[in-house]
Amino acid sequence: MSCAIHARDLRFTYPNGVTGLAGLDLRITHGERVAVLGPNGAGKTTLMLHLNALLTGSGELEVAGLRDGHDDVRDLRARVGLIFQDPDDQLFMPTVREDVAFGPLNLGLSKPEVQDRVTRALTAVRMDAHGERAPHQLSLGQRRRVAIASVLAMDPSLLVLDEPSANLDPRTRRELIETLDQIDRTLLIVTHDLPLAAALCERAVLLSGGRIVADRPTLDLLADEPLLAAHDLELPDGFDLRLMSR
Amino acid sequence: MSGPHLHTGVAGNPRSPIHRLDPRTKLIGLAGVTFVVVTTPLPAWPVYLACALALATVATLAGVSPRTLWSRAKVVLPLVLFVAVFVPFFRGGEQLDLGPVHVSKEGLETFATVSVKALLGTLSAVLLGATTSFPDVLHALERLKAPKLLVLIAAFMYRYLFTIVDEVQRMRAALAARGYAPKHALQVQAIGRVATALFLRTYERAERVHLAMLARGWRQTMPRLDTLAYTRADALFLAALATPLLAIRVLL
Numbered sequence: 001m002s003c004a005i006h007a008r009d010l011r012f013t014y015p016n017g018v019t020g021l022a023g024l025d026l027r028i029t030h031g032e033r034v035a036v037l038g039p040n041g042a043g044k045t046t047l048m049l050h051l052n053a054l055l056t057g058s059g060e061l062e063v064a065g066l067r068d069g070h071d072d073v074r075d076l077r078a079r080v081g082l083i084f085q086d087p088d089d090q091l092f093m094p095t096v097r098e099d100v101a102f103g104p105l106n107l108g109l110s111k112p113e114v115q116d117r118v119t120r121a122l123t124a125v126r127m128d129a130h131g132e133r134a135p136h137q138l139s140l141g142q143r144r145r146v147a148i149a150s151v152l153a154m155d156p157s158l159l160v161l162d163e164p165s166a167n168l169d170p171r172t173r174r175e176l177i178e179t180l181d182q183i184d185r186t187l188l189i190v191t192h193d194l195p196l197a198a199a200l201c202e203r204a205v206l207l208s209g210g211r212i213v214a215d216r217p218t219l220d221l222l223a224d225e226p227l228l229a230a231h232d233l234e235l236p237d238g239f240d241l242r243l244m245s246r
Numbered sequence: 247m248s249g250p251h252l253h254t255g256v257a258g259n260p261r262s263p264i265h266r267l268d269p270r271t272k273l274i275g276l277a278g279v280t281f282v283v284v285t286t287p288l289p290a291w292p293v294y295l296a297c298a299l300a301l302a303t304v305a306t307l308a309g310v311s312p313r314t315l316w317s318r319a320k321v322v323l324p325l326v327l328f329v330a331v332f333v334p335f336f337r338g339g340e341q342l343d344l345g346p347v348h349v350s351k352e353g354l355e356t357f358a359t360v361s362v363k364a365l366l367g368t369l370s371a372v373l374l375g376a377t378t379s380f381p382d383v384l385h386a387l388e389r390l391k392a393p394k395l396l397v398l399i400a401a402f403m404y405r406y407l408f409t410i411v412d413e414v415q416r417m418r419a420a421l422a423a424r425g426y427a428p429k430h431a432l433q434v435q436a437i438g439r440v441a442t443a444l445f446l447r448t449y450e451r452a453e454r455v456h457l458a459m460l461a462r463g464w465r466q467t468m469p470r471l472d473t474l475a476y477t478r479a480d481a482l483f484l485a486a487l488a489t490p491l492l493a494i495r496v497l498l
Contacts, residue, residue, distance in 0.1 A: 052461045074463055082461040088409050089454040094381035094401065098471055103462035105469030114471060136408040154462065 004028045004158050004186040005051065005063050011210075012046055012057030020046030021057055022210030030157070033187040035197030035218055038207035039232035044190045047207065048160050051188075052082050064158050078107055081151030085162040087143035088135070096122070096138070096146050097131035103154040114153075121153035122146075125179050141172035145179060158186045165193045194222055194235050198244045206231060219244060257376040259309035263479065269378045269386035271480035275487045276304075276370040282491050283366045288359045296494045297366050300487055301373060310376045318372045323364065330360040380404050389474055398468060402455075410448060417444065 005028040012020040021043050028034050038044050049055040051063050053073045061068040064079035084090045093099035100121055104114045122128040125145040135143055144164065151159065164180065165173045177199055180187070191197055197204055197218055204221045206214035208231045214221055223241055228234055235241070259265065279297050286293045305315060337353030374383065388397045417440050428434050
């Protein structure tokens, strides 16, 4: 299969002069699960927005077989699903069902096909009983699962999640990890939650100052304490990497 | 929030014939009642009576109790009536002596009819809200060719109102937790700061929501999964509502 993501010397500077990406090189193949780790301001969100052409910098970027700046952004957005950190930003329709249907309807699919996809996506995240609810009536964990469904319904080949476990209680977090573990797509997970990265991703890249400074198997990278410390990262107290057998 | 009503605001029996009508029908029908009431000349009491009866019938069919109607109408009514309440004092003509004040008899009549118009108009709006969820009203407006931008703004307002109210409450709690209890006017500047912070947060959220919409292929219009169906029941409802009202309105 083709490369899911192929970035070469990707650079982006925000209008206010802040550097987002400073020559990023990244190659991710189809079916991989990769964690993107890094301190605040490392450029993680900037990278994520590039993958959907919501920001465009200089350099080369090919995502899901489409070249950024050359091919149709609509195709790109159909193939790459972004799941934003705050589900309230992602869920803007009056009901859960309408929200999950938003993406597939934009793709121009027929109504029965959309209905079918909505049902499958909501079942995949175990939210099928809540279709008629308004997003504000759901808990944070439920809203996050619906946000995942809203992107799954578009049937993307690559799924990008921004801090999926932020502000979740331990049980909801575990359930979310189980849900994500069952998704059979190329996954890119941007996170501070190192144990989550260890549980879901076989490979991890460390992003710092707008470039990739380490790219290794997740357990190797997390075992390198001096490297983590140099980039403001650390494992939670009492977390034992040796117990994470894969 | 489990219960028979998944949507905030809907009251009565959700399976009643009125609740199941096409939202367009209810919107047109109840706006029609309001239109008849508002355009009726002042002393035409039989028309008001007919409209009141029509609303009462709809409320009964929908299982919406008078108590629910009243508790919602009383939020809006004082504001509406406030304007009319001064009319009796400033109108000329025959004066009535009520102890220390003189009121105009003609003005009193005007006040009474304006109040009835306001009451009936408010009640029909409340009835629409009690039998139709807000998303359905928006859907109806969209299908009746209301300006798309306005419908979109209303939809986002409905979705994010709760989120914003939550934020306000958290900010107020945070102020109170640090001992904020304004005693004189100079201390209210903290509230101004809260308002500013809220505005900025809302603005930033709007930008993020826009990005999230683009990421899912938004094409400048809101796609709709459900279609509205105009059935015989809808035609019957409109005919039953319009015929007697228009007849009385035109004949009197």
